[in-house]
Amino acid sequence: MADTRERLSQHREAMKTHRIGVRKVLVAYRQKAKAERLQQARNAVMHRDSKEGSRKSTTSSGSAVDVTAALRRTRKVMTDEIEHDGRVALKSSHEEFDSVNTEIAEVRKRLKALQWQARQDRMWIAAGIAILAATVAYIIHERTGLLII
Numbered sequence: 114m115a116d117t118r119e120r121l122s123q124h125r126e127a128m129k130t131h132r133i134g135v136r137k138v139l140v141a142y143r144q145k146a147k148a149e150r151l152q153q154a155r156n157a158v159m160h161r162d163s164k165e166g167s168r169k170s171t172t173s174s175g176s177a178v179d180v181t182a183a184l185r186r187t188r189k190v191m192t193d194e195i196e197h198d199g200r201v202a203l204k205s206s207h208e209e210f211d212s213v214n215t216e217i218a219e220v221r222k223r224l225k226a227l228q229w230q231a232r233q234d235r236m237w238i239a240a241g242i243a244i245l246a247a248t249v250a251y252i253i254h255e256r257t258g259l260l261i262i
Contacts, residue, residue, distance in 0.1 A: 114213075116209065117206065117209055120202065120205060120206075121202075124198060124202050127198060128195070131191060131194070131195060134191070135188075135191060138184070138187060142180060142184060145180065146177070146180070149176065149177075
């Protein structure tokens with residue numbers, strides 16, 4: 114149980130680090146996009162040349178597509194990693210569950226054996242008390258004749 118809890122806490126920590134990584138990537142992407150927009154605005158104000166403006170526009174849209182594709186790849190890699198970690202955790206939990214079930218079955222078997230032994234002991238004690246009572250009654254009957262058997 115302690116090992117399972119430890120593994121669970123490790124997986125939770127891994128999930129937290131993955132979340133932090135994703136947030137850092139998103140912040141970096143937003144900062145880069147903001148810087149790109151500012152640069153485009155500066156270029157639009159400074160350079161009124163239509164050719165250069167259109168060339169910059171296509172370049173920035175191309176870089177946005179590249180960034181989007183990179184983010185999709187990053188998200189896919191992170192999703193695959195989380196799925197892999199989840200599968201590994203699930204498999205180890207399943208193996209631990211099987212071992213715990215086996216131990217529980219063994220304990221049940223031993224408990225039933227102990228209960229049967231306790232029942233047998235009670236029967237032997239009852240038989241011994243009955244024999245003792247019969248012996249005492251027989252002795253009293255033989256010596257005094259008060260008891261009718």
